[in-house]
Amino acid sequence: PAKVIFDTDPGIDDAMALLFLHRHPGLDLQGITTVHGNARTDTTTRNARYLAQRFGLEVPVARGAAEPLAMPKSAPPTFVHGDDGLGNAGLSFEPTLALDPRPAYQLIIDTVRRHPGEVTLIAVGPLTNLGLALKEDPAIAGLVKEVVVMGGAFGVGGQGGNITPVAEANIHGDPHAADLVFSADWPVAIVGLDVTHKVLMRDADFRRLRDQGGEDGDFMWRISRHYVDFYSEREAIDGCYVHDSSAVAYVLDPSLFEVRRGPVRAVRDGLAMGQTIQRPDAQDFPPNAWDGLPSQRVCVDVDGERLMTLFMDTF
Numbered sequence: 231p232a233k234v235i236f237d238t239d240p241g242i243d244d245a246m247a248l249l250f251l252h253r254h255p256g257l258d259l260q261g262i263t264t265v266h267g268n269a270r271t272d273t274t275t276r277n278a279r280y281l282a283q284r285f286g287l288e289v290p291v292a293r294g295a296a297e298p299l300a301m302p303k304s305a306p307p308t309f310v311h312g313d314d315g316l317g318n319a320g321l322s323f324e325p326t327l328a329l330d331p332r333p334a335y336q337l338i339i340d341t342v343r344r345h346p347g348e349v350t351l352i353a354v355g356p357l358t359n360l361g362l363a364l365k366e367d368p369a370i371a372g373l374v375k376e377v378v379v380m381g382g383a384f385g386v387g388g389q390g391g392n393i394t395p396v397a398e399a400n401i402h403g404d405p406h407a408a409d410l411v412f413s414a415d416w417p418v419a420i421v422g423l424d425v426t427h428k429v430l431m432r433d434a435d436f437r438r439l440r441d442q443g444g445e446d447g448d449f450m451w452r453i454s455r456h457y458v459d460f461y462s463e464r465e466a467i468d469g470c471y472v473h474d475s476s477a478v479a480y481v482l483d484p485s486l487f488e489v490r491r492g493p494v495r496a497v498r499d500g501l502a503m504g505q506t507i508q509r510p511d512a513q514d515f516p517p518n519a520w521d522g523l524p525s526q527r528v529c530v531d532v533d534g535e536r537l538m539t540l541f542m543d544t545f
C-alpha cells in the first residue's frame with residue numbers, strides 16, 4: 231500500500247475522506263496533520279483527534295498552522311461545516327488522544343525523510359503546512375513521491391470558484407502557500423472544482439451508507455446533514471459534491487481522471503486572489519511568470535460514477 235500523510239481541516243468532507251483512506255486497503259496512513267480552514271485550527275485538531283480515536287487510526291496527529299503564511303486569517307465557514315466543523319452533529323465524546331508534540335510541518339518532514347521517495351502528501355485544506363515544510367527543509371521536495379491537492383478551479387468546462395468567481399476555498403485560504411507548493415520541484419496533481427463538481431454524492435447514497443455502512447456509514451450520515459442542506463439549497467442538487475475524497479481517489483486510481491500538464495501558479499493578492507492558472511505545456515507564449523517552473527498535473531475530467539462506486543464499495 232502507498233504511504234500517505236493526510237493534511238486536513240476537518241471539515242465534513244475531510245472526515246469522510248479520512249475514513250475512506252483508512253478503510254481502503256490500498257493506502258497506508260502515516261500521519262494526520264491539521265490546518266486552519268473549515269474551522270479554526272483548535273477545532274480541526276480536536277476533530278482530527280476525535281476521528282483518530284473513535285475509528286482506531288493508530289497514527290500520529292500533529293497540530294498545524296493556525297493562520298496563512300502572509301495574510302490575516304478569515305472567519306471560518308460555519309454555514310458550510312457547522313460551528314464544530316463536523317455539521318453540529320454532536321460529537322459523542324471529547325477526545326483524549328495525545329497530540330504529537332511536533333508541529334505539523336515537522337511531522338511531514340520527519341516522515342518524508344524516514345521513507346525517501348515513498349510518501350504521498352494528500353492535502354485537502356489550505357496549503358500552509360506544506361508551505362512551511364518547504365521553507366524549513368526545501369530538500370524534501372526531492373524526497374516526496376507525490377503531492378495530491380484538493381483545491382483550485384481552472385475554469386475547465388466553465389467551472390468557477392466557490393469563494394469568489396475565480397477562487398476555490400483551499401487556495402483562497404492561503405494563496406502564498408499554494409503558489410509555493412505548485413512552484414516547488416516535486417510532482418503535484420491538482421484535483422480542483424473542475425472535477426469535484428462532476429462527482430455527485432446523492433442523499434440516497436448517504437442513506438445507503440447509514441443503512442449498510444456500519445458505524446462509519448452512520449457517522450457519515452449524521453455529520454452530512456448540515457452539509458447536504460447547504461449544498462441542496464445553494465446548488466439545487468440533492469446531495470453534495472465530493473471534494474476531499476476525490477483527492478484520495480486520485481491516489482488510489484489516477485485512471486479515473488484526465489489530466490492536463492503544465493506549470494501552475496496561484497494569484498497571491500488583489501482582485502483575483504486565490505485563482506489558479508496553468509500554462510499548458512502544449513502552448514507557447516512569450517516570456518512569462520510560469521517559465522522555469524515544473525510541469526504539474528491538473529485534473530480536467532473525471533469518471534464521477536466510477537469514483538463514487540470506488541467510494542461506496544470501500545464501506
Ligand code: BDR
Pocket residue numbers: 241242243244268310354355380392398399400473474
Ligand atoms: C474544499 O473546501 C472545504 O470546504 C472542503 O473541505 C474542501 O477541502 C472545497 O472547496
Ligand code: CA
Pocket residue numbers: 238239240241243244267268354355474
Ligand atoms: Ca477540506
